[in-house]
Amino acid sequence: MKTFFKGFLFLAVAAFIGECLEFVINLVLARQLGEHGLGIYMTILPSLFLVVIIASLELPISISKFIAEKEERFHRSLMKHATNLAVKFMFVFMGVVLIILPHVSFFDNYHPLVKWLFVIIIPIISISSLARGYFMGKQDMSKIAISNFLRKVVQLILLVFLYQLFSFDFDTSILIALCTLIGSELIVFVYLIHAFFIKWQTIKQEKYTVMTKKEARGNLLAVSIPTTGMRIFHSVTHAIQPFLIKAALLKAGLSEGVATEQFGLMAGVAMSIGFFPAFIAHSLLIALIPAVSEAYEHKDSSKLQRLLQQVMLITCAYGIPAVILFYFFAEPLTHIFFESSSATLYLKLLWPYFLLHFFVIPLQAYLIGLGLVKDALYHAMWATMLSFVAMYILGSMPHLQMQGVIVGMNFGAVLMTLLHYLTICKKIGLSIHLQFPVDKKVI
Numbered sequence: 001m002k003t004f005f006k007g008f009l010f011l012a013v014a015a016f017i018g019e020c021l022e023f024v025i026n027l028v029l030a031r032q033l034g035e036h037g038l039g040i041y042m043t044i045l046p047s048l049f050l051v052v053i054i055a056s057l058e059l060p061i062s063i064s065k066f067i068a069e070k071e072e073r074f075h076r077s078l079m080k081h082a083t084n085l086a087v088k089f090m091f092v093f094m095g096v097v098l099i100i101l102p103h104v105s106f107f108d109n110y111h112p113l114v115k116w117l118f119v120i121i122i123p124i125i126s127i128s129s130l131a132r133g134y135f136m137g138k139q140d141m142s143k144i145a146i147s148n149f150l151r152k153v154v155q156l157i158l159l160v161f162l163y164q165l166f167s168f169d170f171d172t173s174i175l176i177a178l179c180t181l182i183g184s185e186l187i188v189f190v191y192l193i194h195a196f197f198i199k200w201q202t203i204k205q206e207k208y209t210v211m212t213k214k215e216a217r218g219n220l221l222a223v224s225i226p227t228t229g230m231r232i233f234h235s236v237t238h239a240i241q242p243f244l245i246k247a248a249l250l251k252a253g254l255s256e257g258v259a260t261e262q263f264g265l266m267a268g269v270a271m272s273i274g275f276f277p278a279f280i281a282h283s284l285l286i287a288l289i290p291a292v293s294e295a296y297e298h299k300d301s302s303k304l305q306r307l308l309q310q311v312m313l314i315t316c317a318y319g320i321p322a323v324i325l326f327y328f329f330a331e332p333l334t335h336i337f338f339e340s341s342s343a344t345l346y347l348k349l350l351w352p353y354f355l356l357h358f359f360v361i362p363l364q365a366y367l368i369g370l371g372l373v374k375d376a377l378y379h380a381m382w383a384t385m386l387s388f389v390a391m392y393i394l395g396s397m398p399h400l401q402m403q404g405v406i407v408g409m410n411f412g413a414v415l416m417t418l419l420h421y422l423t424i425c426k427k428i429g430l431s432i433h434l435q436f437p438v439d440k441k442v443i
Helices: 002-056 059-069 072-103 105-109 114-137 141-165 170-203 213-251 256-274 278-297 301-328 330-334 341-349 351-369 373-395 402-428
Strands: none
Touching: 002 072, 002 114, 002 141, 002 170, 002 213, 002 256, 002 278, 059 072, 059 114, 059 213, 059 278, 059 351, 072 114, 072 170, 072 213, 114 141, 114 170, 114 278, 141 170, 141 278, 213 256, 213 373, 213 402, 256 301, 256 330, 256 341, 256 351, 256 402, 278 301, 278 351, 301 330, 301 341, 301 351, 301 402, 330 341, 341 351, 341 402, 351 373, 351 402, 373 402
16 A cells, blocks of 8 residues: 555656646647647647557557556566567558558648658557556556656647747647647657666566466457557547537537637637646556555455545545635636637536546556456446537537537536446445445455
């Protein structure tokens, strides 16, 4: 438990600084790109994140789970097989993307170099995922925290440096914003690979047990495939969401330009503010996966109970005050970006969405640690599909518009949270009040 809390606190402090930098980054982007440009940037970003998810093959999750569960003598052999798997998949995925890109009309309205950023980021993410997974599994969260911090610092420095020194046209400004994101990932790649290379010199000197390719890949893919499927589903739905929302708003009677601006205000302003405290949830996610995996592997039911109780308490402790603050100070917070009454309203209406996602993120990590990745995927599919239906129906009503979209988003968050929480309680034998039945043996 001490290792878990030490890692969590390290991640949380570094992530807090990173989120402060992220807030400044979004502020710089908002002022440089304007409402319409920010809307376009936020429309491209989910597609780029989809490529990132696929390129990683969710190896950080599967490697960290295996490293946490198994003895050190298996680690060297596993990492060799994981490296071979990652490199082969990287070349296959790059080939597929290079074949598909020229035929994707989505990029026709943007700078011609934007599409090639989707190719450049693949090897960066694929290889750095190996080191990230290893350090997560060893619960060496300092490396993960520093890498996350570096990403934000480098992106902000590049943005300020380039936008201050040069003047760009509209399309090039969006390209530069995306390039700074790729540049920050490259710096993180160099740092993680360097740290792993130093650690590897020690690993090579230790005795190890050879694993067969079939055994190693079986262990990795048993977690990677469903986890990647879940992340791809999330990324695809996030990539579709801007178009779904715009379609609903167009049906409600808004022009395309106004619909894009309204989406930009929600995604670029309200979401940036509301998800600011989510760095704590993501820190919990990274720390929880190896901790829950280890406890479940050793059938340590008391530790599983304590972890879940503490996660819920931590989330309540920061989540509830945060959404209260956002609700009552929505106007001054949103006016930091734009003086828009719409952004203020969106931030107020989205408080259930933010609060429940603070719970969903660590609960998802808990499900992965328990080996319930498929359950997490099914929950996401049901919640998202029903949420999308509600968003479109309500958002297309002329008297609701974006407010209807937000009601649909809140509904999906409620459903997702309940499905995750009830499944975990059932799996580890807890009541919904986080208490073990008196006469029931857990696991």
